Amino acid sequence: MALCASSSQKLFLASSSTENGRAKERNGRRVSINYGSRREFGVHVRMAAASETAYEEGQLEMPKWAGENTLSRLVKALISIKPLFSLLKLGARQVLISTAEKNNIPWREKAREILESDVYLELPTIENPSLQYPDYYLSPFHAYDEGNLSWLAAAEAEVATMSVARRALPDASSIEEATKILRGNWLQAVEQHHMKYSGNSTVESILDIGCSVGVSTRCLADKFPSAKVTGLDLSPYFLSVAQFKEKKGAPRKHPIRWIHAAGEDTGLPPKSFDLVSFSYVFHECPERAIVALVTEAFRVLKPGGAIAITDQSEMPPALFTLLRSTEPFLNEYYLTDLEGRLKEIGFVNIETVLTDPRHLTMTATVPHQHD
Numbered sequence: 001m002a003l004c005a006s007s008s009q010k011l012f013l014a015s016s017s018t019e020n021g022r023a024k025e026r027n028g029r030r031v032s033i034n035y036g037s038r039r040e041f042g043v044h045v046r047m048a049a050a051s052e053t054a055y056e057e058g059q060l061e062m063p064k065w066a067g068e069n070t071l072s073r074l075v076k077a078l079i080s081i082k083p084l085f086s087l088l089k090l091g092a093r094q095v096l097i098s099t100a101e102k103n104n105i106p107w108r109e110k111a112r113e114i115l116e117s118d119v120y121l122e123l124p125t126i127e128n129p130s131l132q133y134p135d136y137y138l139s140p141f142h143a144y145d146e147g148n149l150s151w152l153a154a155a156e157a158e159v160a161t162m163s164v165a166r167r168a169l170p171d172a173s174s175i176e177e178a179t180k181i182l183r184g185n186w187l188q189a190v191e192q193h194h195m196k197y198s199g200n201s202t203v204e205s206i207l208d209i210g211c212s213v214g215v216s217t218r219c220l221a222d223k224f225p226s227a228k229v230t231g232l233d234l235s236p237y238f239l240s241v242a243q244f245k246e247k248k249g250a251p252r253k254h255p256i257r258w259i260h261a262a263g264e265d266t267g268l269p270p271k272s273f274d275l276v277s278f279s280y281v282f283h284e285c286p287e288r289a290i291v292a293l294v295t296e297a298f299r300v301l302k303p304g305g306a307i308a309i310t311d312q313s314e315m316p317p318a319l320f321t322l323l324r325s326t327e328p329f330l331n332e333y334y335l336t337d338l339e340g341r342l343k344e345i346g347f348v349n350i351e352t353v354l355t356d357p358r359h360l361t362m363t364a365t366v367p368h369q370h371d
């Protein structure tokens with residue numbers, strides 16, 4: 001089932017700019033998105049998606065509860081108290097599951113289906129036993145003590161993704177529609193960036209770093225069917241689920257290749273991809289990892305190739321507090337000047353658009369001329 005791109009979906013990027021941190025006046029409206037002193041850019045996005053819903057343009061600020069203010073310090077202090085942290089973590093997990101199930105996402109049923117399947121047979125075919133995990137990756141995460149390195153986390157990853165779409169688009173008529181809009185608008189932004197800056201070259205090779213259980217990877221492969229697509233992740237459990245699910249789907253002209261590696265050190269040849277995607281990866285990473293990941297993307301991209309980052313734009317304080325007990329780097333993500341980092345590394349044509357009310361998509365190009 002293709003839940004990602006639909007040719008009937010339209011994403012109108014009425015304005016999008018990061019130049020000099022200035023809000024732009026386009027299409028007769030001035031819109032400014034202010035991420036505190038770190039970043040400031042104008043984003044004015046109107047989207048007519050499957051539902052023909054026109055979203056309000058973004059008026060986002062760096063969340064008040066992120067950074068180093070009193071509220072943020074209070075949240076940090078609360079979660080540093082061990083028993084309270086455990087309680088919050090457990091509560092966060094229960095809230096996530098029960099909210100998902102109230103929204104008709106069959107969380108436990110879907111997870112059970114995977115846990116009771118033959119997915120385990122994929123692990124030895126995919127795991128790189130000599131891989132050194134970055135230290136930050138070994139912390140407890142998403143309320144799983146082993147972080148992303150567990151079968152339970154892998155079995156629940158796709159339903160967790162559906163919940164993200166539902167939270168972002170509560171008015172969509174179904175989970176499927178919410179997912180279609182969220183993924184469709186992201187892909188549309190990527191395609192538009194490519195059309196604008198690629199000089200009409202086709203997308204022949206795509207690397208999806210942090211591919212998890214393959215949802216974003218399959219979306220990219222569906223959207224660009226002539227491309228060779230690679231999904232790369234640090235979790236061999238997630239990759240096992242990705243490979244297991246892909247085997248059950250319709251065969252593709254170019255089967256997706258799955259790689260167990262660190263996105264900071266992919267071992268892939270330089271200048272070999274037209275598109276490198278990071279979909280919902282950076283909010284799980286400390287800033288040093290974000291910089292290393294973007295640097296590696298620059299290395300493996302062909303001149304004229306594009307990076308596409310889609311991730312959190314804003315989050316209600318209650319959700320942030322809940323998630324902060326299970327997302328150790330969320331605050332750091334919000335404090336990272338991503339556009340500034342992209343520029344320092346050498347990317348050009350940096351654009352940021354709000355692709356749904358909760359998420360942004362940032363795209364940029366590797367200059368045609370560079371060493």
Ligand SMILES: C[S@@+](CC[C@H](N)C(=O)[O-])C[C@H]1O[C@@H](n2cnc3c(N)ncnc32)[C@H](O)[C@@H]1O
Binds near residue numbers: 148234
């Ligand atoms: C929220 S999931 C991504 C979901 C997926 N891309 C999608 O859009 O549905 C984040 C993923 O990033 C992976 N990840 C985090 N740090 C990574 C790194 N340094 N290298 C490769 N993968 C990483 C995690 O294992 C996890 O699978």
